[in-house]
Amino acid sequence: MNIVLFGPPGAGKGTQADNLVKYFNLYKISTGDLLRNEIKNNTELSKKINKNINKGELAPDDVINSLIVRILSDRKFYNRLIFDGYPRNINQAINLDKLLKEYNQKISLVINLDVSKDLIIKRILGRQICNKCGLIFNKYFVNLENNDHKCDPKYLETRADDNEDTAINRFETYLQKTLPILNYYKNQNLLHSINGNDDISSIFDQIRSIIPSLEA
Numbered sequence: 001m002n003i004v005l006f007g008p009p010g011a012g013k014g015t016q017a018d019n020l021v022k023y024f025n026l027y028k029i030s031t032g033d034l035l036r037n038e039i040k041n042n043t044e045l046s047k048k049i050n051k052n053i054n055k056g057e058l059a060p061d062d063v064i065n066s067l068i069v070r071i072l073s074d075r076k077f078y079n080r081l082i083f084d085g086y087p088r089n090i091n092q093a094i095n096l097d098k099l100l101k102e103y104n105q106k107i108s109l110v111i112n113l114d115v116s117k118d119l120i121i122k123r124i125l126g127r128q129i130c131n132k133c134g135l136i137f138n139k140y141f142v143n144l145e146n147n148d149h150k151c152d153p154k155y156l157e158t159r160a161d162d163n164e165d166t167a168i169n170r171f172e173t174y175l176q177k178t179l180p181i182l183n184y185y186k187n188q189n190l191l192h193s194i195n196g197n198d199d200i201s202s203i204f205d206q207i208r209s210i211i212p213s214l215e216a
């Protein structure tokens, strides 16, 4: 089962992907995390993407495609993927279908987290990520599910692109480039929309209620 988690920046895709990983034993593939990792390790690829990320624009498709090929060609991930923040434009969606076919896989479901713009900005500006274990928190919301977080609070960091200007640009990029993909998946009968304005556990309950019917 491969799942695409779809939604604007700050919709809660990463948080719900982490829940799915725990519950269904899947692997989260966040292209944002993969890109940040390239930047952290100062790789050849990082030179091509730093500026895009800081401006809230998309990284080039060829960079993203090479990262995705690495994942799809790895047997460890076979048919156990949750795509978080990918695909981000129609070219990437078409390319993903092509690659999945090549690697004898498919998308089972696309979950669209539908969230209001006001809430998105609050979620982005409050977001904190544990630099040690990767878990996501928010200083504006009490996150009961993560009470068992054991790392020292000193590891909590704000992402460089989680500032107001970049957040607004990222939302604009989403409207222009990413949102049109919804129709592409609707036409393939893969799309399930969920009210992403709820709290974390209610959203996850909605997601869970879709997934067993797919596995049956």
Ligand code: AMP
Pocket (backbone or CB within 6 Å): 009, 010, 030, 031, 032, 033, 035, 052, 053, 054, 056, 057, 058, 059, 060, 064, 084, 085, 086, 087, 088, 092, 161, 170
């Ligand atoms: P995210 O962690 O998903 O919020 O992504 C952070 C930033 O990484 C985005 O604003 C883009 O600049 C870049 N990015 C992440 N995923 C993609 C993608 N699939 N295609 C192009 N750029 C991406």
